[in-house]
Amino acid sequence: MSILRVENLTKTYASGGSNLTVLHGVNFTLEPGDTFAIVGPSGSGKTTLLGLCAGLDRATSGSVYLNDIRLDTLSEDQRAAIRNQHVGFIFQNFQLLPTLTALENVMVPLELRGERGAQKNAQALLDRVGLGQRGHHYPTQLSGGEQQRVSLARAFANRPKLLFADEPTGNLDADTSATVVDLLFELNREAGTTLVLVTHDLELAARTQRIVRVKGGTVVSDTQERKSERVIERANGE
Amino acid sequence: MKFSWLFRMAWRDSRRSRQRLLLFMSAIVLGIAALVAINSFGDNLALSIDDQARELLGADLTLSWNRPPTRKTQQLAKTMGRDRAYEVSFASLVSIPKTGGVRLAQVKGLTGNFPYYGTWEVQPASAVQTFRQASGRVALVDDALLVQLGAQPGDSVRLGNLSFLIAGRVTKTPGQAAIAATVAPTVFVPNQFLANTGLLQRGSRVNYKYYYQFAPGTDVDKYVRTISGRLDKDGVNYDTVSERKKQTGRSFADLTKYLSLVAFVALLLGCVGVASAVQLYVKEKIASVAILRTLGASGRQALLIYLLQTALMGLIGATVGALVGSAVQLVLPRVFGDFLPVTVQTTLSGPAILGGIGTGLLISVLFALLPLLAIRNVSPLRALRNSYEDDLSGRDPLRWAVYLLIIGFIVGFAYLQTRNLMLAVGFTGGLAVAFGILTLLGLGLIALVRRFFPSSWSYVWRQSLANLYRPNNQTLILVTAIGLGAFLIATLYLTQGLLLGRVQLSGSGKQPNMVLFDIQNEQIAGVRALVKQQKLPILQEVPIVTMRLNDINGKTSSESKPPRPDQPADTVRADSTRRPPSWAFTREYRVTYRDTLISSEKIAAGKGPYQENGAIYISMEKDYMERMHVKLGDTLNFNVQGAPIPTIVGGTREVDWSRVQTNFLIVFPSGVLEQAPQFRVLMTRVPDNQTSAVLQRGLVSQFPNVSAIDLGLILKTVDEILDQISFVIRFMALFSILTGLLVLASSVVISKYQRLRESVLLRTLGASRNQILRITALEYGLLGLLAALSGILLSVAGTWALARFVFEVAYQPDVVPLFVIASVVTVLTVVIGVFNSREVLVRPPLDVLRGDV
Numbered sequence A: 001m002s003i004l005r006v007e008n009l010t011k012t013y014a015s016g017g018s019n020l021t022v023l024h025g026v027n028f029t030l031e032p033g034d035t036f037a038i039v040g041p042s043g044s045g046k047t048t049l050l051g052l053c054a055g056l057d058r059a060t061s062g063s064v065y066l067n068d069i070r071l072d073t074l075s076e077d078q079r080a081a082i083r084n085q086h087v088g089f090i091f092q093n094f095q096l097l098p099t100l101t102a103l104e105n106v107m108v109p110l111e112l113r114g115e116r117g118a119q120k121n122a123q124a125l126l127d128r129v130g131l132g133q134r135g136h137h138y139p140t141q142l143s144g145g146e147q148q149r150v151s152l153a154r155a156f157a158n159r160p161k162l163l164f165a166d167e168p169t170g171n172l173d174a175d176t177s178a179t180v181v182d183l184l185f186e187l188n189r190e191a192g193t194t195l196v197l198v199t200h201d202l203e204l205a206a207r208t209q210r211i212v213r214v215k216g217g218t219v220v221s222d223t224q225e226r227k228s229e230r231v232i233e234r235a236n237g238e
Numbered sequence B: 001m002k003f004s005w006l007f008r009m010a011w012r013d014s015r016r017s018r019q020r021l022l023l024f025m026s027a028i029v030l031g032i033a034a035l036v037a038i039n040s041f042g043d044n045l046a047l048s049i050d051d052q053a054r055e056l057l058g059a060d061l062t063l064s065w066n067r068p069p070t071r072k073t074q075q076l077a078k079t080m081g082r083d084r085a086y087e088v089s090f091a092s093l094v095s096i097p098k099t100g101g102v103r104l105a106q107v108k109g110l111t112g113n114f115p116y117y118g119t120w121e122v123q124p125a126s127a128v129q130t131f132r133q134a135s136g137r138v139a140l141v142d143d144a145l146l147v148q149l150g151a152q153p154g155d156s157v158r159l160g161n162l163s164f165l166i167a168g169r170v171t172k173t174p175g176q177a178a179i180a181a182t183v184a185p186t187v188f189v190p191n192q193f194l195a196n197t198g199l200l201q202r203g204s205r206v207n208y209k210y211y212y213q214f215a216p217g218t219d220v221d222k223y224v225r226t227i228s229g230r231l232d233k234d235g236v237n238y239d240t241v242s243e244r245k246k247q248t249g250r251s252f253a254d255l256t257k258y259l260s261l262v263a264f265v266a267l268l269l270g271c272v273g274v275a276s277a278v279q280l281y282v283k284e285k286i287a288s289v290a291i292l293r294t295l296g297a298s299g300r301q302a303l304l305i306y307l308l309q310t311a312l313m314g315l316i317g318a319t320v321g322a323l324v325g326s327a328v329q330l331v332l333p334r335v336f337g338d339f340l341p342v343t344v345q346t347t348l349s350g351p352a353i354l355g356g357i358g359t360g361l362l363i364s365v366l367f368a369l370l371p372l373l374a375i376r377n378v379s380p381l382r383a384l385r386n387s388y389e390d391d392l393s394g395r396d397p398l399r400w401a402v403y404l405l406i407i408g409f410i411v412g413f414a415y416l417q418t419r420n421l422m423l424a425v426g427f428t429g430g431l432a433v434a435f436g437i438l439t440l441l442g443l444g445l446i447a448l449v450r451r452f453f454p455s456s457w458s459y460v461w462r463q464s465l466a467n468l469y470r471p472n473n474q475t476l477i478l479v480t481a482i483g484l485g486a487f488l489i490a491t492l493y494l495t496q497g498l499l500l501g502r503v504q505l506s507g508s509g510k511q512p513n514m515v516l517f518d519i520q521n522e523q524i525a526g527v528r529a530l531v532k533q534q535k536l537p538i539l540q541e542v543p544i545v546t547m548r549l550n551d552i553n554g555k556t557s558s559e560s561k562p563p564r565p566d567q568p569a570d571t572v573r574a575d576s577t578r579r580p581p582s583w584a585f586t587r588e589y590r591v592t593y594r595d596t597l598i599s600s601e602k603i604a605a606g607k608g609p610y611q612e613n614g615a616i617y618i619s620m621e622k623d624y625m626e627r628m629h630v631k632l633g634d635t636l637n638f639n640v641q642g643a644p645i646p647t648i649v650g651g652t653r654e655v656d657w658s659r660v661q662t663n664f665l666i667v668f669p670s671g672v673l674e675q676a677p678q679f680r681v682l683m684t685r686v687p688d689n690q691t692s693a694v695l696q697r698g699l700v701s702q703f704p705n706v707s708a709i710d711l712g713l714i715l716k717t718v719d720e721i722l723d724q725i726s727f728v729i730r731f732m733a734l735f736s737i738l739t740g741l742l743v744l745a746s747s748v749v750i751s752k753y754q755r756l757r758e759s760v761l762l763r764t765l766g767a768s769r770n771q772i773l774r775i776t777a778l779e780y781g782l783l784g785l786l787a788a789l790s791g792i793l794l795s796v797a798g799t800w801a802l803a804r805f806v807f808e809v810a811y812q813p814d815v816v817p818l819f820v821i822a823s824v825v826t827v828l829t830v831v832i833g834v835f836n837s838r839e840v841l842v843r844p845p846l847d848v849l850r851g852d853v
Helices: A046-053 A076-086 A102-112 A118-128 A144-157 A174-191 A202-206 A223-237 B003-015 B018-051 B053-057 B071-079 B126-133 B143-149 B178-183 B191-197 B220-233 B241-251 B253-294 B299-339 B350-377 B397-418 B421-451 B459-466 B475-505 B521-533 B622-627 B689-702 B712-764 B769-807 B815-836 B838-842 B845-849
Strands: A004-015 A018-030 A035-039 A061-066 A087-090 A162-166 A194-199 A210-215 A218-222 B061-065 B083-096 B101-111 B121-123 B138-142 B156-159 B162-172 B186-190 B207-213 B237-240 B514-520 B538-552 B588-593 B601-606 B610-612 B615-621 B635-640 B643-655 B666-668 B679-684 B707-710
Touching (some): A004 A046, A035 A202, A194 A202, B018 B253, B126 B162, B162 B191, B421 B475, B475 B769, B622 B643, B712 B769
Antiparallel strands (some): B121 B162, B156 B162, B538 B679, B610 B615, B615 B666, B635 B643
16 A cells, blocks of 8 residues: 555646646655655745645645545645644744744644643653753754754654655755754654655755656656666566 | 643743733723723612612602692692601802802702601701701701801801701702702701792792602502602602612713713724734734644634633733723722712622623634634645745635624624614714725725835835835734724714813803892993903893783783683683793793894794894793793783883794803893893903902992802802813723723734834845834834824714714814824824834844744
8 A cells, every 4th residue: 555646746826817837747656664855946846746745735636645545635624634643744944833842842743633641752752853951942942953853853743654854954054954864864764654855955865765856847757767667677688 | 622732732822922912911901991990880880879769869759840730639749658748949049147158059948857768967967856846947058058158057047038047067968969069059948937038939940849758668659650640740740769760870871871982992992902913913823823734733723722812811801901990990989979979889890890801801702703713724835835825815704704793792782881772883883984994095005005106216215115015014904903093092082072062161261250230221331440440351241121021912911811611712722731821920021132142042943033124023042932831923012111012932042051141031132122221230250359359349339239249159169070070081081092002002013023024134135224214114104194094084073973973962073182193193103113123223133034033
């Protein structure tokens, strides 16, 4: 059973009286535990694709199946429940709730699920990302790298099946980036989560098992296809 | 979803926003404080009236009349009840021979044991017993009169031909407000001596009254219903305890109406504050909501978090408001004390406090709900893209439901405060129109600036004008919030002016305070010279001619007796109800002549006095004409010292008797009475007692027949009372005006977060402090000015409507204070706006860019 299946996905925005199509018939499937990067230049439709996969928006046509649940037929609140059950997020600008402490930020997904022991679990996650002592700090009292680590802890709090990361190192310097990325992949491996990464950074993308390159709203290359092509070529050659 | 988590989130989220929420709360505090204070006071007043209702009347039942009823009714009146007291009362000048002081007072001749309920507070207490025994000519005199005339118990008071020994000083009579005793103090004398005073003449307005005590347990109302038909027919007024309760409540209607308006306005301002504060608060919270949505919170949960937050703040604000209001209401009875006929118990009013807290909670939820609804539709996509804006522009049917609820609330609340549905609907309609016009103005401003954008103007102007229509602009919200605030403040101010104007009209100021009577024609030049010699103004000089009435429409007194059944009817007799009373022919008329009306008069029907084709058209006072059963066009023949003068009733006037002026029942046109024997009355204003004494001495030596009455004392009392009323009105208005200013301030303060980041960006790009300040000042100045001017124009219309339909007085807007309010509101908007941006000027831009602000 695939964890994410995208079929013929198209997204069109009405803009200034004319229609702007940002995604044209995108298809791909992810298996549980896959790590997957979407790369492409600015404006290529990467973030739109991520948003649609995560159920943050509705496609104009085509469908997204998350854990075999078709998202485009669900209401926004139903999709929110799916997100809370199966999805974690990491954003370029961290997107921590500014009025909540680091610990409380991590607790939110657990509390939304109505889980007991939210505080204990959240504290354990903060310890895991190395910020166990900073739980009572507000986001503005943390550095960019620390904020992104809190965001990592939050993303893994509800033990998601799928983790979406939008330019997770986009706002960080090289050293901090390396730490955060290592942590991201470690946590991902430990939890066995499927990772969907949107990035400009080809080095970061290279750490994933599969890279999809998007340009002008269409998938221009997919390493898995190439891999399978190579496998076929090799088989033919033999 | 667990409710407790929503509470926790609401609590956590509020920690970093409390300062902002505090502003939102303060809008509620004052509004609810005013409401609770006024309603508590109202409750306590009603309760006290209820408790002391018997004392208000001093009896179980009273009957009164000023025209004798039929013999049968009189007989009934003499025998009703277990015990009864009888009172004859009329107004007369009384004097204290010892000091020579003279004053108009209420004279009451009493027999029997009045009052049956409540205490007649008299010093010494034994004087009441002495008085009731009525063995000699003793009087009980109101404290105010004794103080004013410098007399005390043991002195004597003169009423007409008789002198009475003052046996006691009356400090409180059941059912009479302290203020009433000051305006028209009473001299109580045993009734049996009244006839010999010579004051009870035909035609004088005398009131006769019986006080009854019934056996305990008697249903007096039921009994009165059995005889009310006869009493009504005979023109007998009756008053029971329950009736008096209602009347007393009703007599405070004007005060209650105004206070209700104050409470209503204060609360509405609170509502405006809540709505605008939450509107801007929501704008700030949208990013957080989007994050919560990506984490899986539903729209409903996100809405509930912020609704709980506002409700909680509303509850705290309302509770604080209720406490403040309860404290203020303890002061109110002291402020109003002298006006009230009952002693108001200042207990905490549970219903008013709970009602206030409930109302506060309700308005904070209702008015916060409107902006909060948008939270449900915030897309989680905003967490990915800052520029995403499609989610909040759609139409939301729930908004209309909330609008309906708000309208329902305002109508309902206005109805509860005024108990008048038409008025409540009118209030709400007026507000809706004001809100609509302000919204249109805001939209109009945006469209206008965009359409005619002055591209050639300086950068500062262009930037501040562009701020009015760019995305994230605050034009609409500030124009409506500040506009509504200015509208309500100005309306309240103008209404206050309306009421103050009404009471001050009769106050002193430049009004005469000394009247010189009985000046003969040949003396007038000399008296004028004497007055002018003291550098005193001649404010009014009126000729008075005395005359009697011979006949009406050719019928004399003897002919206008009730017709016998066998007699043919003529014009006067035909309708027995239109029969002129006999006193009309026996009394003496003091009339004046002039062709114009004076300021205290207004034409009710027909014209002023005039002559036409040799016929003399006179003007009669409206009420007097009705009592005489005379109509326009009737012929009245007067007898002036033997000479007959036929006249026709050409018009009637309404006369404001509360003004210090010589007012007349009948006014002749000029050119008729000039040669008739007459005397004159002259009115002047003396600045002090010394001048008054000099003038009076001059009069006594040169014109001994001219008498002078110094009205200064009475006017001083009236002035004091009016000052007190003015204070009450101002005190209450201040409450609402404070709330208004607070709401204004909070709207602007909250709006700062809209502009802060932009201003910082401008600074990073190299804008000078001065430029930022000017951009900010201009933007707020334009918004403040437009909002204030439109609010004030609306208030003029609103006050006109209030004057016309609620207070029933004429209204002429006073332009100067309106300009002052407009300037204050504009300047305040600019000052607060600029003050808010100081952070941009003092903090390094980096802080803001890092998101620390």
